[in-house]
Amino acid sequence: MLHIAVVDDNPSDIEIIKTYLTQYFKKRVGTSPIDYTISTFQEGSSFLSHFSCGLYDLLFLDIYMPRLTGIEVAQKVRLLDEGVKILFLTTSKEHALESYSVFASAYILKPIAENHTLFTSVLNRLLPDEMISGRKLKVHLPGQDDIEIPFARILSLDCNNTRNVVVHLEDKDIPTLNTYQELSDILSSDERFLECYHRLTINMDYITSMEEDLFHLKGNTTAPISRRKKKEVKHGYMQYLLNK
Numbered sequence: 001m002l003h004i005a006v007v008d009d010n011p012s013d014i015e016i017i018k019t020y021l022t023q024y025f026k027k028r029v030g031t032s033p034i035d036y037t038i039s040t041f042q043e044g045s046s047f048l049s050h051f052s053c054g055l056y057d058l059l060f061l062d063i064y065m066p067r068l069t070g071i072e073v074a075q076k077v078r079l080l081d082e083g084v085k086i087l088f089l090t091t092s093k094e095h096a097l098e099s100y101s102v103f104a105s106a107y108i109l110k111p112i113a114e115n116h117t118l119f120t121s122v123l124n125r126l127l128p129d130e131m132i133s134g135r136k137l138k139v140h141l142p143g144q145d146d147i148e149i150p151f152a153r154i155l156s157l158d159c160n161n162t163r164n165v166v167v168h169l170e171d172k173d174i175p176t177l178n179t180y181q182e183l184s185d186i187l188s189s190d191e192r193f194l195e196c197y198h199r200l201t202i203n204m205d206y207i208t209s210m211e212e213d214l215f216h217l218k219g220n221t222t223a224p225i226s227r228r229k230k231k232e233v234k235h236g237y238m239q240y241l242l243n244k
Contacts, residue, residue: 001035001036001037002034002035002036002037002057002058002127003036003037003039003055003056003057003058004021004036004037004038004039004056004057004058004059004060005038005039005040005041005047005051005055005056005058005059005060006018006038006039006040006041006060007040007041007042007043007044007047007059007060007061007062007065007070007073008040008042008060008061008062008065008089009042009043009062009064009065009066010062011042013062013089013110014040014042016111016112017060017089017112018038018040020112020116020119021036021038024119024120024123028127035135039056043065043066043067043068044065044067044068044069044070044072044073045067045068047073048068048073048076048077051077051080051081052080052081053080053081054081054083055081056084057084057085058084058085058087058126058127059074059077059084059085059086059087060087060089061073061074061086061087061088061089062088062089062090063088063090063092063095064090064091064092070088070090070095071095071098071099071101071102074086074088074099074102074104075101075102077102078102078103082103085105085126086099086102086103086104086105087104087105087106087107087108087122087126088104088106088107088108089108089109089110089112090107090108090109090110091109091110092109093107093109095107105122105126106118106122106126108122135150135151135190136148136149136150136151137149137150137151137154137167137183137186137187139165139167139174139176139177139178139183140176140177140178141174141175141176141177142175142176142177147174149167149169149174151187151190151192151193151203152203152205153169153170154167154168154169154187154193154203155168155169155170155202155203155206155217155218155219155221156168156200156201156202156203156206156217156221156223157180157183157184157187157193157200157201157202158180158199158200158201159180159199160175163179164176164177164178164179165178165179165180165182165183165184167183168221170206170218170219180199184199184201187201188201191240191243192204192205192240194233194236194237194240195233196215196223196224196225196226196229196233197223197224197225197226198226200223200224202215202217202223204237204240206218206219207237210234210237212225213225213227213230215237
């Protein structure tokens with residue numbers, strides 16, 4: 001889930017930002033709904049009392065607020081969280097250079113209606129598909145803490161001749177302590193994933209071409225198609241393409 005905070009002392013501006021975000025996510029939605037929340041605050045101090053590291057992915061800050069300015073709020077945020085993406089929405093260019101000191105991701109002038117193209121392009125840059133895909137697969141790693149892998153990053157899933165499953169990404173393979181059945185059952189609830197062979201599930205978004213007996217996937221890898229389930233597998237893939 002994507003967690004967003006909006007801090008602005010003007011309630012009408014908060015509603016405008018929420019409206020534009022809602023419109024943006026409706027346009028970005030693909031085959032799976034985008035899961036997100038928007039928390040709103042009218043004072044920097046109330047936001048900071050609620051804030052903790054890792055709580056938010058995106059933070060929209062007005063600069064001109066009573067008591068604490070948006071810049072001051074951002075400075076306090078950066079002491080706790082270096083990863084949250086900060087976007088300033090304000091009526092003046094006066095603090096544009098100052099925003100770099102807190103590693104702001106964007107500085108957008110109000111009203112948003114006059115800068116909606118920039119607003120959209122900034123969100124496209126900050127929110128790649130894998131970040132907003134909405135769903136993650138929790139896996140158990142040997143000798144390490146559990147991790148969550150975005151569905152959109154998963155290339156395939158197999159057992160590699162062992163009882164435990166290996167999750168394949170484009171850039172790495174992740175051996176887990178999970179069973180194949182455990183993880184494949186979770187992925188099967190998402191229409192992107194298809195079991196094309198015995199104990200082999202692939203993400204159809206990574207298919208580049210299909211031959212008689214195999215799929216070609218991104219990263220110069222291939223996945224065999226089960227002879228027994230060939231008709232079912234190919235129909236599933238063609239149906240997925242039609243529904244995209």
